[in-house]
Amino acid sequence: MTIHYSTGQLYRILQNFQHQRVSGVYYIDIITNSLNTSKKSRSRVLILQEGQVVYGGLKFIDNQYFARRIGTQLNHVWVDSAIKFAVQKLQKSSSFKELLDIIVRIRAFKWEDIENIVHTQVVQVLEFALPYPGQLRVDSTVECDLSYGKDNHALDWLKLMQDVSHRQQEWTTRFPGGSYIDVVPHLPSLGLQVVTESSIRQHLEQWVDGKRSLVDIAEALDKDPLKLVDTYIAWAKSGWIVLKEDTSQTQAVPTTKTQKNPIVLSVDDSIIVQTMIQETLGDRYQLILANNAMDALKAIKANPIDLLLLDVTMPGIDGLEFCRIIRGIPKYRKLPVVMLTARNKFSDKLKGQIAGATHYLTKPFEPKQLLDFVEKCIDLEKEKQKYGDS
Numbered sequence: 001m002t003i004h005y006s007t008g009q010l011y012r013i014l015q016n017f018q019h020q021r022v023s024g025v026y027y028i029d030i031i032t033n034s035l036n037t038s039k040k041s042r043s044r045v046l047i048l049q050e051g052q053v054v055y056g057g058l059k060f061i062d063n064q065y066f067a068r069r070i071g072t073q074l075n076h077v078w079v080d081s082a083i084k085f086a087v088q089k090l091q092k093s094s095s096f097k098e099l100l101d102i103i104v105r106i107r108a109f110k111w112e113d114i115e116n117i118v119h120t121q122v123v124q125v126l127e128f129a130l131p132y133p134g135q136l137r138v139d140s141t142v143e144c145d146l147s148y149g150k151d152n153h154a155l156d157w158l159k160l161m162q163d164v165s166h167r168q169q170e171w172t173t174r175f176p177g178g179s180y181i182d183v184v185p186h187l188p189s190l191g192l193q194v195v196t197e198s199s200i201r202q203h204l205e206q207w208v209d210g211k212r213s214l215v216d217i218a219e220a221l222d223k224d225p226l227k228l229v230d231t232y233i234a235w236a237k238s239g240w241i242v243l244k245e246d247t248s249q250t251q252a253v254p255t256t257k258t259q260k261n262p263i264v265l266s267v268d269d270s271i272i273v274q275t276m277i278q279e280t281l282g283d284r285y286q287l288i289l290a291n292n293a294m295d296a297l298k299a300i301k302a303n304p305i306d307l308l309l310l311d312v313t314m315p316g317i318d319g320l321e322f323c324r325i326i327r328g329i330p331k332y333r334k335l336p337v338v339m340l341t342a343r344n345k346f347s348d349k350l351k352g353q354i355a356g357a358t359h360y361l362t363k364p365f366e367p368k369q370l371l372d373f374v375e376k377c378i379d380l381e382k383e384k385q386k387y388g389d390s
Contacts (some may be wrong), residue, residue, distance in 0.1 A: 001137070002135055003137075004134075008130075008274075008275045009136070010130055011135070011275045013277070017048055017051055022140075023049050024047075024048060025139045027044075027136070027138075028046065028125070029134045030044065031133050032132055033090050041140075042059070042215070045059055045060050045125075046122070046125060047060070047146065048251060049144070049154060052121055052155070053154060053157065053344075054154050055122070055144070055146055056119075056120060058219060060324060062094065064087065067079070067083050067086075067099055067100065068083060070114055074094075076234070077109070081106035082106060082230040086103050087099070087104050094143065097152070100114060111150075111207075115149070116149065118155065119156075119160065119163075123160055123167060123168075124224070125272070127164045127167050128172075128215070129383070130272070131181075131271055131275075132181070135160075137293070149294050153257070163272060164272065166226075168269065168270065169270070169314075169315060172269050172292060173229075173316075179267050180214075181215055183229070184214070185213065185214060186208065186210045186241065186244060187210070187242070188242055195240045200235065200240065201307065204240065205250045214228060214229050216278065261285050261286050262285050262286070262306035263286040263304060264285045264286070264307045265279075265283055265299050265312070266287065267290045267293070268290070268311035268313060268314070268340065269311065272293070275372075277309065280371050288303060292314065293317035293325075296308075297325070300370070301339075306376060307378060308335055308336065309338050309340055310337055310338065310339055312321060312339055312341035313341065319340075320352065324355050325356055326356070327356035336359065337358050338357070338360070339357040339360050340363060341362065341363060343362075356380070359373070360379055361373055
């Protein structure tokens with residue numbers, strides 16, 4: 001079975017799989033626009049057991065390869081001996097759980113270490129898969145009994161989403177307003193002669209060709225892309241490379257109302273929150289998404305915004321400061337502003353009101369709660385305009 005999905009829909013699909021308690025291997029083909037090709041596909045794999053995620057990576061692997069990768073991550077030089085011993089004891093040769101149980105019992109691995117490594121892999125799969133359209137191919141015939149600990153639990157979905165959101169904020173800090181998945185390093189105009197260190201020059205000569213993205217290079221080196229990008233940013237500051245962002249993924253913002261639906265601008269650096277907002281409001285409103293204050297300000301100036309959904313905690317200019325900025329511009333003093341935040345104290349709400357927020361919605365909230373809240377805000381604004389209430 002193959003499921004085609006548009007931007008922002010994958011999160012809801014995975015939630016449905018959880019509710020349906022489905023099992024199988026899920027091959028994700030992520031479609032992005034690249035500077036070098038009009039469309040580029042990146043493949044990832046998730047494995048679910050009864051709706052719960054137990055594995056994620058670049059490809060599906062067997063139990064021995066999986067154990068060997070865990071050993072490599074843990075820098076165990078004798079992992080091959082441990083696997084060889086465990087394989088001889090297996091009753092079912094393809095069993096992940098049985099193989100890992102034996103390796104843990106001989107104290108070669110710890111369950112906590114195994115789970116942490118796979119958790120990190122799944123987070124990296126989701127951080128690149130969730131924001132983009134693509135297709136999901138489902139294979140329910142493949143058996144994978146992977147689980148963790150003596151109680152055979154799956155990975156914690158809530159913690160996965162929290163870590164995805166955190167990493168997305170980290171990416172936004174490094175590339176504000178840009179599409180980080182297709183950032184491509186280039187050599188400077190003077191070439192490698194400006195690079196003073198031979199080891200770095202050798203690396204750049206091998207990997208930087210103006211075609212490979214940072215993600216491509218990280219995958220080839222089996223490195224965390226977020227850690228690799230920090231190294232490349234440091235090299236860029238030294239003038240050894242140039243990082244070019246792919247702006248073809250940025251959202252096209254209409255300059256006029258082409259529909260009767262009100263225009264809602266959502267400003268939030270959380271990919272999870274933005275996905276949920278898009279799924280909830282996209283059918284009823286013209287929705288514009290921005291993940292930082294600068295892009296949001298550009299959107300407000302270019303569009304007749306009817307309602308602003310504003311996250312309080314964002315890197316750089318936070319929601320409170322951004323609200324004060326737009327309230328300082330006469331044109332936007334009456335713009336309805338809904339503050340979205342996990343902070344629920346009276347003092348926090350007071351700060352929002354002082355900054356200029358007209359409404360306040362506390363996270364976490366259900367999609368229907370958000371939809372009802374936005375509808376009430378829009379209706380209230382229409383009533384004000386109808387009767388000239390300032």
